Amino acid sequence: GEDVEQSLFLSVREGDSSVINCTYTDSSSTYLYWYKQEPGAGLQLLTYIFSNMDMKQDQRLTVLLNKKDKHLSLRIADTQTGDSAIYFCAERAAGNKLTFGGGTRVLVKP
Amino acid sequence: KAGVTQTPRYLIKTRGQQVTLSCSPISGHRSVSWYQQTPGQGLQFLFEYFSETQRNKGNFPGRFSGRQFSNSRSEMNVSTLELGDSALYLCASSLNQGAGEQYFGPGTRLTVT
Numbered sequence: 431g432e433d434v435e436q437s438l439f440l441s442v443r444e445g446d447s448s449v450i451n452c453t454y455t456d457s458s459s460t461y462l463y464w465y466k467q468e469p470g471a472g473l474q475l476l477t478y479i480f481s482n483m484d485m486k487q488d489q490r491l492t493v494l495l496n497k498k499d500k501h502l503s504l505r506i507a508d509t510q511t512g513d514s515a516i517y518f519c520a521e522r523a524a525g526n527k528l529t530f531g532g533g534t535r536v537l538v539k540p
Numbered sequence: 541k542a543g544v545t546q547t548p549r550y551l552i553k554t555r556g557q558q559v560t561l562s563c564s565p566i567s568g569h570r571s572v573s574w575y576q577q578t579p580g581q582g583l584q585f586l587f588e589y590f591s592e593t594q595r596n597k598g599n600f601p602g603r604f605s606g607r608q609f610s611n612s613r614s615e616m617n618v619s620t621l622e623l624g625d626s627a628l629y630l631c632a633s634s635l636n637q638g639a640g641e642q643y644f645g646p647g648t649r650l651t652v653t
Contacts, residue, residue, distance in 0.1 A: 461640050472544075472630055473644040480640065518583065525596040526571050526634055526642065530583035 434521055436531035443539050448506040450534045452519035455500060459521040462495060463528065464504045467516045476504070476517075514538045542567065544633045544645035552651045558619040561648045565612050565633030571595075572614040573642070574606060577628040586629075589614050590637050618650075626652045 433455045442448045454462070460481050465473040479486045479493045479502075486493045492505040502519055516535050520528040545564045553559050565572050573596075574586040585598040589608035606616040618625055628647045635641070 460638075463642070465644070472646040473632075475641060475643055478640055520583075522642075526573050526588050526590075526632075526637055526639075527585045527596050527598070528573070528575075528583075528632070528642065529585070532582050 434519060434529050434531035436517075436519055436534045438532070438534065440534055440536045441539060442509050442536065444509060444511060446509055448504075448509045448513065448536060448538075450504045450506075450517050450519075450536065452502040452504075452531055453500055454502065454519075454521045454529075454531075456521055456523045456529070457500070458523045461522045462493075462502050463518075463520040463522070464491075464493065464502075465518045465520065465530075467518065467533070473518065509536075509538050511538050511540060544631060544643055546629075546631050546645040546648050548648060549646065550649045550651075552653060553621050554653055555621055555623060557621050558617065559621060559650060560615050560617045561629055561631075561650070563614045563616075563631030563633075563645060565614070565631075566643060569633040569635050569643075570612050571634045571636055571639070572608055572612065573632040573634075574614070574616050575630045575632065576600075577630060577647070578626075583630070586616065595637065621652045623652050626650060 463478040464476045490507045494503045516533040520530045571590045573588040588596040608614045630647045631645045632642045
């Protein structure tokens with residue numbers, strides 16, 4: 431079945447890099463996603479990676495995918511206070527259905 | 541290009557009532573999916589519509605239903621509301637089935653008293 435796991439909390443100093451990790455179980459995943467949610471808001475698509483890729487870089491964001499270990503990570507370079515939010519990883523297998531992890535709360539300290 | 545819009549943004553209903561939520565996808569997008577977000581259960585998939593047909597359904601009771609119109613706008617309906625239906629309901633829009641990018645709307649916050 432599908433299951434996505436993330437750590438609950440990450441604290442990081444402003445200017446440092448953040449790394450958020452995620453593991454998933456469905457080997458038929460086609461795309462894997464990272465979303466950001468700020469208080470009272472919907473989900474903002476940050477980036478996504480096709481399952482046949484192992485890395486994708488987009489400005490301050492780097493996604494690494496280890497398909498053998500079913501491990502996905504999101505690195506945020508030069509973390510800013512505006513990056514404080516909850517980050518969700520999600521996998522997509524059948525159709526457009528996304529299965530989400532429980533979210534990682536990132537707190538950026540000045 | 542306008543993003544995904546959801547109406548209403550906030551709603552308060554009483555147990556036993558029914559509610560209809562609306563989602564307008566990004567212009568040109570034909571696939572709409574619905575999710576429920578609660579503190580206890582997290583984000584859970586409700587259903588997906590493409591070309592006015594339900595393509596995929598999550599594990600929710602039959603009180604939860606939806607439909608999609610020819611202009612790709614979608615509605616979801618919850619009948620006989622229960623306290624546990626209080627949640628943020630999110631709609632996601634994508635170009636078609638199989639498209640990589642899925643964009644979410646701001647959600648409708650439903651409170652059942």
